[in-house]
Amino acid sequence: MVTIADVARAAGVSPSTVSYVLSGKRSISETTRRRVHHSIAQLGYRPNAGARALASSRTNVVALVVPLRADLNVPVVMQFVAATVAEARARDHDVLLLTADEGAEGLHRVVASSLADAIIVMDVEAAEPRVPVLRELGTPAVLIGVPDDADGLTCVDLDFTAAGSACARHLADLGHRDIALIGPSPAVYQRGTSYAGRFLSGFRRTAASRGVEAATLACAPTYDGLRECLDDLLDRRTAPTGLVVHNEAVLGPLLSELARREVAVPGDISVLAVCPPDVARAHSVPLSSVDIPAVELGRLAVELAMRRLDGPADPEVRLLPPGLTDRGSTGPVVA
Numbered sequence: 470m471v472t473i474a475d476v477a478r479a480a481g482v483s484p485s486t487v488s489y490v491l492s493g494k495r496s497i498s499e500t501t502r503r504r505v506h507h508s509i510a511q512l513g514y515r516p517n518a519g520a521r522a523l524a525s526s527r528t529n530v531v532a533l534v535v536p537l538r539a540d541l542n543v544p545v546v547m548q549f550v551a552a553t554v555a556e557a558r559a560r561d562h563d564v565l566l567l568t569a570d571e572g573a574e575g576l577h578r579v580v581a582s583s584l585a586d587a588i589i590v591m592d593v594e595a596a597e598p599r600v601p602v603l604r605e606l607g608t609p610a611v612l613i614g615v616p617d618d619a620d621g622l623t624c625v626d627l628d629f630t631a632a633g634s635a636c637a638r639h640l641a642d643l644g645h646r647d648i649a650l651i652g653p654s655p656a657v658y659q660r661g662t663s664y665a666g667r668f669l670s671g672f673r674r675t676a677a678s679r680g681v682e683a684a685t686l687a688c689a690p691t692y693d694g695l696r697e698c699l700d701d702l703l704d705r706r707t708a709p710t711g712l713v714v715h716n717e718a719v720l721g722p723l724l725s726e727l728a729r730r731e732v733a734v735p736g737d738i739s740v741l742a743v744c745p746p747d748v749a750r751a752h753s754v755p756l757s758s759v760d761i762p763a764v765e766l767g768r769l770a771v772e773l774a775m776r777r778l779d780g781p782a783d784p785e786v787r788l789l790p791p792g793l794t795d796r797g798s799t800g801p802v803v804a
Contacts, residue, residue: 471514479508529562531774532585534576536569536592540654540690542717545763548745549591549613552767560775562586573602580606587774589613593624595661609777611770614663621784623777625769628788629664632759633671635791636713636741639757641679644802645711645739648676649684649702651723652715654694658687668715668743684709690718692726699726710802711739717748724752739799746794755796762789 477484482501490497490505497505508514533553536546554564565585567575569592576599579585586609590599593614603610604621612624640648650672652658657665669685676683684705688698698719702709714720720742727734734740734754742749742758749758769787776782 471512473514475512476505476508476514479512480504527586527778528583530565530585531557531562531771532565532567532579532588534567534569534571534588534590534592538569538592538656540656541592542690545717545745545748545761546591548763549767552764553589553771556768556771560771562771562775573599576602576606580608586778587611589770589774593626593663595663595666597663609774611774611777613766613770615667615786615788616663619784619786622786623773623782623784624786625766625773626664626788627761627766628790629667630671631788632743632791633668633673633715634675635671635759635793636743637672637675637679637681637683639741639793639799640711640713640739641676641681643711643739643799645681645709646802647682647684647707647709648711648713649686649709650713650715651686651688651695651698651719653687654689654716655687665715672713682707688716688719690716692719692722695719695722696726699723699730703730703732709738711741711799713741713743715743717742717744720744720748720756721752724754728753734798735800736803741793741799749794749796754798757794757796757799759791759793762792765789 473484473487477487480487482505486497486501487505490502533550535550537543557564567579576588579588588608588610590610591613593612593616595617597616600616600618600622610623612622613626615624615626637648652669653665673683673685684702686698686701688694714723724734727738732738740756742756744758744761745763746758746760749756766789
């Protein structure tokens with residue numbers, strides 16, 4: 470097994486210098502630092518986690534609280550997880566996964582056991598019950614999502630209010646006067662999940678300001694749930710000519726069901742998705758979409774967590790502006 474003495478010998482420095490490079494406790498010249506890191510890479514040295522923690526009071530672990538619920542699209546959730554893990558590893562940190570159903574107790578357990586240096590929390594509710602705990606714990610924390618009361622917290626997210634507005638505006642600009650939002654499952658709205666409420670608010674407000682009739686439906690993430698939503702919408706006296714789908718799990722079933730009913734996209738109905746770009750491109754009809762930047766948000770959450778670990782940092786709410794990519798599934802209203 471490679472030891473710190475082996476690294477020191479290969480780099481031509483003392484073992485204490487290698488230790489200082491790893492812990493950051495003393496200023497080391499950039500030339501020496503690079504030589505040590507080169508030797509570490511060449512020899513495949515892995516510092517002992519227990520010894521490193523005792524020496525630095527750091528675990529080099531970030532806790533990530535992940536929502537694993539039946540009403541959420543797990544593949545999209547895992548894009549956030551993968552991005553967070555990749556960025557943490559690039560910064561020499563491992564990731565401890567917690568499930569959101571542990572609630573405040575899970576946060577207390579991680580901090581009391583000194584299992585992690587920082588916490589990243591996903592699936593944030595508007596009236597987030599974990600906020601008081603996050604404020605009390607004193608451990609650096611970043612939320613992927615924005616609660617109504619974000620005072621003193623560091624949060625990152627897509628600007629979902631602006632995203633909802635962008636969707637309604639895009640269809641209105643194409644001449645649509647009757648549109649509909651197929652949203653997440655009823656449980657997502659009932660929990661008061663922050664992103665869903667903010668998107669709905671932006672969508673409704675912009676539709677109203679543009680004189681557009683806008684129906685909104687919560688949709689269970691199943692084929693039957695999607696079919697019921699379509700039955701409701703297409704059987705109306707004035708059926709919508711444009712659909713916004715903020716529910717990744719039903720995008721495939723939606724396109725299949727529209728094809729079965731011989732409803733052409735975008736000739737008969739425009740479809741605009743809210744999802745990561747790869748999801749939008751993966752269907753029989755490539756979907757125009759407001760892109761959810763899962764990778765960028767995961768990386769940014771880790772960056773802000775590391776910044777707070779490095780020293781005092783002012784809390785901030787960072788909202789990424791939405792980008793709408795036209796892939797041809799939306800078009801002008803056909804008279």
